[in-house]
Amino acid sequence: MQELLQYVFSGVTNGAVYAIIALGFTMLYSSTGLINFAQGEFVMLGALGMISLWKGFGIPLIPAFALSVAGVAAAGLLLERAAIRTVRKPHPIVLVIITIGASILLRGLGMLVWGKDAHSAPPFSRQGPIEIAGATLLPQSLWILGIVLLLVAALQVFYKKTLTGKAMRACAISKKAASLLGVPSDRMVLLAFALSAALGGVGGILIAPISMSGYDMGTMLGLKGFCAAMLGGLGNSWGAVLGGLVLGILESLGVGFFSSSLKDLIAFLLLLGVLYVRPSGLLGVGAVRRF
Numbered sequence: 001m002q003e004l005l006q007y008v009f010s011g012v013t014n015g016a017v018y019a020i021i022a023l024g025f026t027m028l029y030s031s032t033g034l035i036n037f038a039q040g041e042f043v044m045l046g047a048l049g050m051i052s053l054w055k056g057f058g059i060p061l062i063p064a065f066a067l068s069v070a071g072v073a074a075a076g077l078l079l080e081r082a083a084i085r086t087v088r089k090p091h092p093i094v095l096v097i098i099t100i101g102a103s104i105l106l107r108g109l110g111m112l113v114w115g116k117d118a119h120s121a122p123p124f125s126r127q128g129p130i131e132i133a134g135a136t137l138l139p140q141s142l143w144i145l146g147i148v149l150l151l152v153a154a155l156q157v158f159y160k161k162t163l164t165g166k167a168m169r170a171c172a173i174s175k176k177a178a179s180l181l182g183v184p185s186d187r188m189v190l191l192a193f194a195l196s197a198a199l200g201g202v203g204g205i206l207i208a209p210i211s212m213s214g215y216d217m218g219t220m221l222g223l224k225g226f227c228a229a230m231l232g233g234l235g236n237s238w239g240a241v242l243g244g245l246v247l248g249i250l251e252s253l254g255v256g257f258f259s260s261s262l263k264d265l266i267a268f269l270l271l272l273g274v275l276y277v278r279p280s281g282l283l284g285v286g287a288v289r290r291f
Contacts, residue, residue, distance in 0.1 A: 002134035007256040008249060009132075013141040013210065015248020016148045020203035021225025022232065022240035023151060024196045030159070030235045031168040031192035034092070037099045038079065040222020041106035042197045046072045046204030047213040048114050051121045061124060069201045075106070076197025080190050103222070110215035118212035144206045148241060151199065155237050168192055220264060227271040233281030242282055246270075 024039050049071050053064035083098050084090070124143050129136040159165040170178040171188045179185045203225070204213070211217075224247065232243025247267055254262040274281060 003256070004253075005133055005135040007252045009135055009137050009141065010256075011249035011252030012245060013138070013144060013248070014252065015228075015245040016141075016144045016241075017203055017207045017221075017244070018224050018228040018247055019148050019241040019244025020144075020151065020199060020206065021221060022229035022244050023148075023155065023237060024199035024203070025226055025229040026235055026237055026240045027155065027199060028192050028196035029172075029229075031172050031196075032189050033172050034084075034095055035099070035226070035234075036079075036193075036196060037096065037222065037226075038103040038106060039196070039200050039225060040218030040220070041103050041110070042072050042075065042200030042218070043204035043207070043221050043225075044110055044213070044215060044218035045075060045106065046201030047121075047208040047217065048110065048119060048204075048215070049201070050205040050208055051119045051213060052114075055119075055121055065205060068205055069198050072201030072204075073194040073198040076193040076195075077190060079197070080193035084189075084193070085186065103218070107215060107218065110218075114215055116215065118214040119208075120212055121208040123209040138210065140206075140209050147202065147206060151202070152237050152241055159237075164188075164191070224267045227267045229281075230271055231274050231281055233283040236281070236283045239281055239283035246282075 021039060021043055024042070025035060028034055028036050028039075046068055049068040050064055053059045053067055054061060059067070079099075079102055083102055084095060087094060087098065123138070123140045125139050127139045129138055130142075131137075159169060167178065167183045168188045168191065170181070170183055171185045171192075175185045175189075178188075203221070204218075207213070207221075225244070228243035228247045229240050230243070231247060232239030232241065247270060250270065251263055251266045254266045
């Protein structure tokens with residue numbers, strides 16, 4: 001039981017990070033109907049930016065956190081203005097290919113700026129590990145879980161209670177109809193990219209103290225975040241959290257009881273299974289058929 005509990009703690013920690021990345025996918029999809037495969041590179045920018053500001057320049061934690069998130073959000077704005085908005089015929093496949101190209105570009109820029117070496121960051125608090133039934137839980141895990149729950153609650157309030165959130169969802173349903181009703185659709189899409197990128201940056205900042213960070217870290221994290229979003233139900237915030245936690249726990253159990261070589265395989269096998277059995281995800285809404 002002690003060993004099982006330790007694997008669960010580790011899985012919940014990793015799963016919460018996947019959940020934040022999945023929230024970025026979900027947030028952008030809910031607002032624009034677009035899937036951004038450069039989301040993993042926003043995670044990388046958040047992690048390395050935080051390490052540079054906090055550890056390199058000695059900026060205190062909270063200002064470094066805010067500056068890192070703001071910088072990643074600015075990168076999201078730049079992607080939308082320079083690459084997405086300029087497309088004359090914005091077919092979904094074309095836009096997805098553009099985000100893949102942006103991912104490759106950002107990865108190359110990350111290698112030029114931070115080099116090929118891995119970097120690390122200290123934990124947010126210096127408190128020792130917490131022991132529960134013989135298993136240890138890192139305080140950084142509590143930071144991650146708390147911030148995930150706070151972000152999900154904030155997104156729920158944003159979409160359901162604010163006029164801007166409702167306008168963003170209206171643009172996702174029909175950009176042309178929203179424009180006819182007076183919604184500044186271009187501005188809503190720009191805001192969606194900024195918020196989605198910021199969520200990716202937060203995920204990178206949270207994972208920096210528990211994992212080594214490098215220019216190529218975003219590829220696998222982005223894919224696992226996408227798997228978590230699809231598992232929970234793309235477009236559903238709570239589904240993104242559920243998908244991330246399920247993926248993280250199953251991944252940790254697979255590594256602990258079977259082999260570490262299964263760590264990356266589990267995510268994609270789980271994704272294939274969900275797409276085959278329930279394409280809408282665990283909490284997603286199935287397609288409506290009209291007769």
